Amino acid sequence: MKIHPLRRIASTRQAPASARRRSFSARCAATLIALAALVASPAVHAASTSAPHAGEVVAIPVSGAIGPASADFITRSLARAAADHAQLAVIELDTPGGLDTSMRQIIKAILGSPVPVAAFIAPGGARAASAGTYIVYACHIAAMAPGTNLGAATPIQIGAPGAGSPAPKPPDEHGKAASSPLATDTQSTETRKQIDDAAAYIRGLAQLRGRNAQWAERAVREAVSLSAGEALAENVVDLTARDLPDLLRKLDGRTVETSTGAHKLATERAPVVTLEPDWRSHVLAVVTDPNVALILLTIGMYGLFFEFANPGFVLPGVAGAICLLIGLFALQLLPISYTGLALIFLGIAFLIAEAFLPTFGTLGFGGIIAFAAGALMLIDTDAPGYGVPLPMIAAISAAGAVFVFFVSSFAYRARRRPVVTGGEALVGSQGEIIDAALAAGDDAGGQAIVGWARVHGERWRVRAAAPLAEGARVRVTARHGLTLDVEPAQEPPRGGASP
Template sequence: MLLLGVASLSLWLTSTHANQPHVAQLLIEGPIGPATTDYLERSLKKAQNQGARLAVITIDTPGGLLSTTRDITRLFMQSDIPIVTYVSPEGARAASAGTFLVYASHIAAMAPSSQLGAATPVQMQADDLDSAMRDKVTNDAVTHIRSLAERNGRNADWAEQAVREAATLGADEALAANVVNYVSASVEALLADIDGHEISLQDETISLRTADLEIRQYAPDTRNRILSLLANPQIAYLLLLVGIYGLIFELMSPGVLVPGITGAVCLLLAAFSLQILPINTVGLLLIVLGGILLVAEFFVPSFGIIGVGGVIALTAGSLMLFDSSVPGMELSMNLIYAVALVALASVAFIALVMARSRMRNRKPSDRNVVGEQGKVIENLNPQGLVQLGDEVWPATAESSRLITHGKLVRVTFQQGTMAFVEEIKKTEQQPARPFWKPKPR
């Protein structure tokens, strides 16, 4: 009973502390993407349920996706607690999409030496937009940011300049131009500054009481960290490649399972990543085509011609997959170079192995090889090469089905120096001799 009482008291104290009035501090750092929306939405809901009186969102971002930005501004406008954006620490910036978030908040503040602006929208595949479409996108963004400015009583004319002319301001300039409400050196100083500030929230005017409120951090949880990882273009790209090649290797060697399972899992994760990221469909198709051509080089040896075509398609698709002009959406050139070099090295290796297999061994003699077992050294599709003893024989698969490199075969018929073979099934192969066999007693 005593233990039960202690546990109940501890639970009551924890619940009481969790629901005490406090300030929720959230952080937007780096490019703004779908994971940012998820983090803000879930954290603001949690903060409100735990008694937060307002949320201070610290911002340091180069920008991000326009669609995601609209989702977040809508979230701010529909919030039941006041939203305070704070461009911090010193030297931080709220560029591009970050400027929209600053204008969408009930109160905007900046740290000394921080900056905001350059809010010209960057559309995916912007090079394909004609002048009329560019004007439409720009005018839509201008209308949106002006409405945010007018809603929160800030400088709408400068907001339009930030969109049309990529104008920027420092902290003191932004304060003087009525773009932000405060310039504060820290979150604590900001809370002291805004104490007593009146805002309009859900059609009601309220006066903030922030003095002596506890500041509580709301960091991303495990779910959001995983989502952030999957929303990273580098990770999505690698998952796509591993998925494609995993399934291809499983088709080349049926029954191994590991490449197939790994490939299927990676492809599903890549599909989720590419669903939440804006991609270029042509780039994706080129990557898939590149993978197919690289595998075709293995099945239909062309001494590198097909393989080089695959490397070119893979590299071109990688360059086109994401729009590098959108902050955080670009693929690392070093990663693309590394993938291209590995693919090129694979093509060179396959071509070298196939060339050497034709030259290194003795030519077939006129002996009878029916019944002999050998190994495929060049895919039988249905014709290729097999090694019988120390001789290389041209061979044809009797079943007309592909028999891949390394498979064991048996000669069933011979016509001159052409051997007709069948694959030896695993159930027919002799088990490997044990390394050690105990002596019978």
Template sequence: MKRFQRVISFLLVAMLLAGLGVTFTPVSEASQSAAARINIVRIADVINPVVARFIIDEIDRTNREGMRAFLLEIDTPGGLDTSMREIIQGILNSPAPVIVYVSPKGARAASAGALITLAADFAAMAPGTNIGASTPVALGGGGGEQDQAMMEKVLQDAVAYARSLAEQRGRNQEWAERIVREGLSSQASEALELQVIDLIAEDEADLLVQLDGRRYLRAGQALVLETRGAELVRAEMNWRQRILTAISNPNVAYLLLMLGFLGIFFELSNPGAIVPGAIGAIALLLAFFGLQTLPVNYVGVLLLLLAIVLFMLEIYVSSYGMLTVGGILSLALGSLMLIDTADPTLQISRAVIFATVLVCAGFFIIVIYFVTRTQRRPAYSGAEGLVGERGTAQSAIAPEGRVFVHGELWTARSAEPIDAGEVVEVIAMIPGMKLEVRRVDRSQDAQARS
């Protein structure tokens, strides 16, 4: 019995050890697998708040899951300064090394993209790419002394920021200053020669081979990056982020704003339609989200609102088209002034503005024409619709009696006596749901019928 118990005990211990082995082995493999991965994100868009949030989240995930590095493939014309600084803060504070790779061939890292590349632990470019042109643009400056003084402060701040990033990563500070002051842009081979980037790679495989064994600093300690054999894990934006990124496009935000105005205008001019009002409200909210990521000139917004007011007034005021002309001019000027920046990547396309203003103006003119024509028509229903209708006196009217008009019996009053059976015509509706009528000669009635 004791021997049997020892056997059972041995088997239980063996099973427990085996269970522990099974439990710990996958964790160890998972840890090694995570360490052998590199998180890769590709951005081929303007740098905006949605893109910045996505990149920062992926940098955090890289560190949270213990991946070897974060690789950002970039092709951008630039973007918002605030979004750029958020990304750079995420890069500078990342324990895991950050690699910025300007690719594919023909791509660029302009403006904000150039400074993001400077901030990376390892900067690489594909052949046929360029980097630079980071001069801050004026935000609606009028050319006065105050505007010039403000732009000088912005310029000095950008220069200091660029030099600081280059100094921290051991890159060419003079070049960093020139891309801000002079708008300098360099091709890949020149950037490598000037020690702006660390290497030129044909593709991702070549990039990983060249990066393997390179050193980087963390808290004053030199560490070695191991990329050979690492698995590239690609991270993509989810559907929500893609929608928000699309809405943040200046052209899309502008079109949504115009759609919202059209919907609200149609709802106000035809109360009770509901669907245009609902679509217009949704479009306006989406447009406001997109515009909050852009440097908006509120004078432009006010001009657009003025255009809607002028179009509405045209319905109720006889201006012989002058209010419509004013509305079209206000719409065009407001569209041109809406985005307050000289940065072409953040401006609304002139072709989009021209086409939108043309379509909106045509829409407003057609709607106003039909609404005005409808308002000027004689009434066909209700109390006003009875005026001018003819009927028959069902009883003598002296001064009141009963008449049959428009398929209904009414109490009527007349200033002159009317015998039963005579033809009457409604002059007006009087208080008490009564009609005021007059006698119609049968000859006149027959002539009207013919």
């Protein structure tokens, strides 16, 4: 985590004894000179002890969709601010919304923070929509830069009816909604429960911070939004500021109540430390991207398939297991549909089975359909930034279709190819009699002439209906255990090739 330039640390290598003695003498002399200067200058000493040391201000920039990575970054940043005894933490917010679980994790960290937390929607053009509105209401101080907006906090869920819902009616003369479309009988009970829960949640946050609870509920039920000036007039935010230094000047001297008591801010000249996401936050942001999670699942399944199909190859198995586990870790942090996940696994299993069973594409194309349907259903939310786009699904499905095409074409060509190994390959093969003496006698039953012949470079016991001379060419007609039935091979015409 990037805090500030690292301080130089003195080397611990041992210096020669004479150098150490000179260094110690120099330090003693410097210390005596400094003490003499302090004693001789009481005015400077008085000034240095009368001005209290102002605690640092921690700036936490957050942009993009609120998700597991954002929640982890903000939670750890607030914990670090508390450990460093910072006097204020400022979340510089610019988000279109995000996941409900991550939002609630962030709000729990804010409500339990011993350090006052300010939400600052900045810079100009930024927004705090959906989940960002809840976070703003949860912070001890809410501020906005000119040209920003917040609101539209209605929770959206895939499958929630909305296409057939009537349009919202305009508010009455008192500013209240005449009738919310989300409370009509056309919508499901589950949707109404989600809306009522979200409205009660943000109303409780508004009452806790002394802000406009009525508008907060409208932001949930009617998805309304406000600009910076309107939010200040409606008591939705506490103040507006051009930038972070302007915000710190306006907060100087304000008293804020936190979980540990009242805190008086002295922020005008306080040092500002900006926390940037570290490697852990970046990795978490990458793997919890639904696109990356879906690709990791696919690579993991195919990797294990190639390892099982070619035991001992090692690399596909190792890479596949790692990708599969990371993909499953990402999915357990995301709001997924288990039906969609089951369809994805079923589709990949069908694609793998296509390589082993002679279905000539039936299982493969069924697997492609199952995979595409599961990918569409995988993420169980419509939050911005957390959907699997159709081009990604189409690309992976097309790759599966190419795989099925090649596997099916290989299987079809292999089926038409003559058998070249095993007992079936001997029938129709030609050989040469190598033992005429035995070939001239009858077997125990007196029904066949028994002898020995070389077929495919191997010595076989053979039997025929008539005696065969040594060196005669024969053709295998049947196999009975370790004995072959043969007949004289047709002589090729002169000048022709032997069959």
